[in-house]
Amino acid sequence: MKLGSGVEWSIHCLALLGALPPGRSLRLEKLAEFHNLKVAYLRKHFQALSKAGLVATVTGPQGGYRLGRSSDKISLLDIYIALEGDDHCFRCTEIRQDGPCANPALDKPSYSIPCNIAVSMWKAEDAWRKELAKVSIADVLGATAKQVSSEKMERMAQWLTEALA
């Protein structure tokens, strides 16, 4: 089971947007350029992020994207849900109600409560989501600031200045 590539792309790009000066926007082509991503495909992801309110858009000259709310209020979970939806990872197709021993009509009362296997699987998903919800884009920025060399920091600052010109 894999997360789509858009998740990695989007987290990195939202972190970049989090580093923008207040009120400024960065156009999509620049976002793509920063990590050498495919513009057209990144655009697809950003439309989902925009729909979910994680980014705000400005059309026209000097337009582009900026964070849709402050970086400490955008979690990794928000990004995941925006891109991949809010459905459970574990799909319970109710096979317990199938086969020669099943009688859905007769057993309807016990089938109205969710399958215990699904409940266990979903509980694990809840734990996963809880952890994702704990980490915001602000946290990512903070951790990245510690992790990235000062040389790269300088190059980034210069690149951003040029990109916003």
Place this chain on the structure above:
Amino acid sequence: MKLGSGVEWSIHCLALLGALPPGRSLRLEKLAEFHNLKVAYLRKHFQALSKAGLVATVTGPQGGYRLGRSSDKISLLDIYIALEGDDHCFRCTEIRQDGPCANPALDKPSYSIPCNIAVSMWKAEDAWRKELAKVSIADVLGATAKQVSSEKMERMAQWLTEALA
């Protein structure tokens, strides 16, 4: 991001194997029949389960599958790993090392530690896996015994008797 259908199928089937009398095996066609699953595709999953040691096989007449170890020592995590592999769900393709501001040679020291985004995502995966590891097939059996109607229990016992004949 979805789990494959084999995860649901396999958990249910391993629970059925956990209900077998000691030393008995159930052939794959019967396992498939119990939940109306596709035999040929279920076989694919069971080959992965067999490879992982979660089921043991008996060829020849009266052959089939049985649990590879006691049901309290087979967790939902074991089943997931057997079927979908042990790789991370979040794929870090190191896009941080790409783009105009990146200089992988120069920044090699900071790139030798994992990307902080990946670390956060993987931490969430660890929480998910921990929960999955807590639940065994024995637990599933116990919970199912509470959940299933006594009528269905009887039908199951009779079906098993016939299936093992």
Place this chain on the structure above:
DNA sequence: GCATTGTGGATAAATTCTATCCATGATTGA
């Protein structure tokens, strides 16, 4: 009004998932 930006959706190749089939190997029972 035009250039610059995002949006919505159609299209398509590649990959993965779902599923089957066939030849073969292992075991058991007559």
Place this chain on the structure above:
DNA sequence: TCAATCATGGATAGAATTTATCCACAATGC
């Protein structure tokens, strides 16, 4: 000893999803 019965390994294939592009159009600012 051989046939029947079971699993195994791998090739094959259609459907669905992922990755990716392109085009027409909408919104904005100069």
